[in-house]
Amino acid sequence: MPDNQTTTRKAAALAAFQGLEHEPGVAKPDAILTADNVVRRFGGLTAVDVGHVEIQRGSITALIGPNGAGKTTFFNQLTGFDTADAGSWSFNGKAMNGVPAHKVARSGMVRTFQLTKALSKLTVMENMRLGAQGQKGENFFRALIPGSWRGQEDEITKRAEELLVRFKLDAKSEDFAGSLSGGQRKLLEMARALMVNPELVMLDEPMAGVNPALTQSLLGHVKDLREQGMTVLFVEHDMDMVRDISDWVIVMAQGAIIAEGPPDSIMSDHRVIDAYLGAHHDAPLSEEELQQQLHEAEAALEAEAAEEEAAK
Amino acid sequence: MDWLTILTTTVHAAIGWEVVVYGLAAIGVNIHFGYTGLLNFGQAAFMAVAGYGLAVTIVVIGLPFWVGILVGLAGAVLLALLLGVPTLRLRADYLAIVTIAAAEIIRLIFRSVAFKETFGGSDGRRGFNNDFYEINPFPPGHYGIGPFGFNERTFWLLVVGWVTLAVCCAVVYLLMKSPWGRVLKAIREDEEAVRSLGKNVFSYKMQSLILGGVIGALGGFFYGLYNGSVQPDVFGTEMTFFAYTIVILGGAARVLGPVVGAMVFWVLFVFIGNFLSEAVRAGYITVITETQVGPIRYALVGLGFILLLVFRPQGIFGDKREIALDAR
Ligand SMILES: Nc1ncnc2c1ncn2[C@@H]1O[C@H](COP(=O)(O)OP(=O)(O)OP(=O)(O)O)[C@@H](O)[C@H]1O
Ligand SMILES: [Mg+2]
Numbered sequence A: 001m002p003d004n005q006t007t008t009r010k011a012a013a014l015a016a017f018q019g020l021e022h023e024p025g026v027a028k029p030d031a032i033l034t035a036d037n038v039v040r041r042f043g044g045l046t047a048v049d050v051g052h053v054e055i056q057r058g059s060i061t062a063l064i065g066p067n068g069a070g071k072t073t074f075f076n077q078l079t080g081f082d083t084a085d086a087g088s089w090s091f092n093g094k095a096m097n098g099v100p101a102h103k104v105a106r107s108g109m110v111r112t113f114q115l116t117k118a119l120s121k122l123t124v125m126e127n128m129r130l131g132a133q134g135q136k137g138e139n140f141f142r143a144l145i146p147g148s149w150r151g152q153e154d155e156i157t158k159r160a161e162e163l164l165v166r167f168k169l170d171a172k173s174e175d176f177a178g179s180l181s182g183g184q185r186k187l188l189e190m191a192r193a194l195m196v197n198p199e200l201v202m203l204d205e206p207m208a209g210v211n212p213a214l215t216q217s218l219l220g221h222v223k224d225l226r227e228q229g230m231t232v233l234f235v236e237h238d239m240d241m242v243r244d245i246s247d248w249v250i251v252m253a254q255g256a257i258i259a260e261g262p263p264d265s266i267m268s269d270h271r272v273i274d275a276y277l278g279a280h281h282d283a284p285l286s287e288e289e290l291q292q293q294l295h296e297a298e299a300a301l302e303a304e305a306a307e308e309e310a311a312k
Numbered sequence B: 001m002d003w004l005t006i007l008t009t010t011v012h013a014a015i016g017w018e019v020v021v022y023g024l025a026a027i028g029v030n031i032h033f034g035y036t037g038l039l040n041f042g043q044a045a046f047m048a049v050a051g052y053g054l055a056v057t058i059v060v061i062g063l064p065f066w067v068g069i070l071v072g073l074a075g076a077v078l079l080a081l082l083l084g085v086p087t088l089r090l091r092a093d094y095l096a097i098v099t100i101a102a103a104e105i106i107r108l109i110f111r112s113v114a115f116k117e118t119f120g121g122s123d124g125r126r127g128f129n130n131d132f133y134e135i136n137p138f139p140p141g142h143y144g145i146g147p148f149g150f151n152e153r154t155f156w157l158l159v160v161g162w163v164t165l166a167v168c169c170a171v172v173y174l175l176m177k178s179p180w181g182r183v184l185k186a187i188r189e190d191e192e193a194v195r196s197l198g199k200n201v202f203s204y205k206m207q208s209l210i211l212g213g214v215i216g217a218l219g220g221f222f223y224g225l226y227n228g229s230v231q232p233d234v235f236g237t238e239m240t241f242f243a244y245t246i247v248i249l250g251g252a253a254r255v256l257g258p259v260v261g262a263m264v265f266w267v268l269f270v271f272i273g274n275f276l277s278e279a280v281r282a283g284y285i286t287v288i289t290e291t292q293v294g295p296i297r298y299a300l301v302g303l304g305f306i307l308l309l310v311f312r313p314q315g316i317f318g319d320k321r322e323i324a325l326d327a328r
Helices: A002-017 A071-078 A101-106 A124-131 A150-166 A184-194 A211-225 A239-247 A269-277 A287-311 B002-016 B017-035 B043-061 B067-088 B092-111 B130-134 B150-178 B179-189 B191-196 B201-226 B237-252 B259-281 B290-311 B322-328
Strands: A031-042 A045-056 A060-064 A084-089 A110-112 A201-203 A231-236 A250-253 A255-260 B142-145 B148-151
Touching: A002 A045, A002 A211, A031 A231, A045 A071, A045 A201, A045 A231, A045 A250, A045 A255, A060 A071, A060 A211, A060 A239, A071 A084, A071 A201, A071 A231, A101 A110, A110 B043, A124 A150, A124 A184, A124 B179, A150 A184, A150 B179, A184 A201, A184 A211, A184 B017, A201 B322, A211 A231, A211 A239, A231 A250, A250 A269, A250 B191, A255 A269, B002 B017, B002 B148, B002 B237, B002 B259, B017 B150, B017 B179, B017 B201, B017 B237, B043 B092, B043 B201, B067 B092, B067 B201, B092 B191, B092 B237, B142 B150, B148 B150, B150 B201, B179 B191, B191 B201, B237 B259, B237 B290, B259 B290
Parallel strands: A060 A231, A060 A250, A110 A201, A201 A231
Antiparallel strands: A031 A045, A031 A084, A250 A255, B142 B148
16 A cells, blocks of 8 residues: 555655754764765855765655755765865765765665756657666667667666656657657656665755646656665755755755754754844844834935935 | 869779778877767877878888887877876867867977987878888779779779768767767766766867877878878868868768768869869960969868858758757
8 A cells, every 4th residue: 555655655764864963964764965064165165064974764855945055066076076165974884075076876875956957959768768777778778789788778678667757758759859848857857866776865956847746647757766775965045845855954054954854844954044044133133123224224214305405 | 174074083083092091080080079078189199190100110110011000109199198187187179279289399399300210300201101002902993983093003092082981980980889989978968967977078089189190190091001191280280171071071070971072072172273274274264373273272172161060060960950959
């Protein structure tokens, strides 16, 4: 029964987070990914400076934060697409710092991109097939002997077809990926990442630019990944979605992780509010303060008007 | 006007040694640029290294023909490694800059006074194709129909040349249909995406550079074997840009594009040249003199390609839908 399983997987994920402190870098019962002191600077700007963070296996974890917080840059460090100035991180207990991107992907940690990277002049199906690992036909000499890779190619095609049906792209299978709409490309990129058979899927704003109807199905797919035993780490700005699908939320601001917590309470954390609105909005304004600000503004306006009168 | 001369030279141009040499160079460029998106502007250097490898091994060192071929091929592989290792990790334009510079450096080394003992300076090397023609199975005679045809030497070269072209096309066909070729095409589209899917992009780019360079090197051999000599200035940037023109003319990333492109290119080139010469000589065209035919031929061929790019940007075999995707 898929329904039963759904509840158990979700429940298991939620149970893992039960009673955890809402502090940045809090230890998780079973971390699939652990990062320590990851620093990335661009000239004078410290884009990422993460002290310690752990991602719980089998959960959907959201990484949120204002624009420019360093979420994408942090993804780039972890997945080998950029070279960190300092820091270490491990995936499944294996050290991953300094490992090139393709090896990171092979080890089961696959990411998608904020700016979608569809391979335009390949068909949707070819995009999908590319994701499969350990392909015999990707060896130069074997490639020359079609018989040596045909069988495997058929298996890959079958798996790709199943995924395309799930992502409602099966009708587009033979179209160029470049002819897809923005939302369809997001779907394709996610489906293609799944062809790798990853353990950890890192999605950088998978819902950005996707229409609400499609968003619902995308959300379904993301939840589905957890049901299949995968771990999901995703970046998202829309808090409704974060609340809907994530089991745990990590908040980044100015390169650092400033808070963690469950999705329903994280947005009321004062550190998060500070990060999004700026520290001078510290606490909600009291009634007197509001009145006083109003008076000040009125006075300023009156003074201005009086000056203008005088000038005439 | 001597229409027969115009006709025979044009037909010969369609299947002649230039098509073999430039067709092979273009197949290599098509692997680099058409399939992998690598801007190798030093294809002439691969051909030069091969031609000189063959010539120097036979003439200067005195080793047999087949050793010369192996030396030429090894030289092409080495050149690919030399160019690729420092640049293939960088952005695409760096490879373009490095290859065009490297090709010039190699040409200048071949023509330098310092290495005149080895490479023969600006005169180059000659006298290395005897072994090739000694194994010619065709007895002396005329091979062809009526006025069209070749002597036994050229015929032998063309048979070997066209078999080589066919084999190269077959290899490209098999490779580009395979998952290996899929990775190459994907790299052309977006190498970061390919990396994120667990493929070693650097390794594939290197394989592509070597393969295309080696096929270009075969073109270098045929140049040397037909002309009986190699000179440094033959392998200038013009040779590379002819190869690019041929690829675009035939349609990038199409198996037969380079071969048909080379045929069309040389037919146009020879036909326009001979037609103009004959027309001037016969007095039909009076605004230009016979010595001006050469440059005007270049201008007209250039005009032809501009028109092609305007009206058929995908080339002869290209797919219009693919070009349309670029606009998105
Ligand atoms: N290659 C780069 N060179 C210089 N600065 C960079 C570079 N990449 C990122 N930055 C800077 O690092 C900071 C973090 O950028 P990043 O893209 O990681 O933000 P983000 O959290 O993903 O934001 P968004 O939600 O808008 O995608 C920004 O201030 C950005 O300007
Ligand atoms: Mg981002």
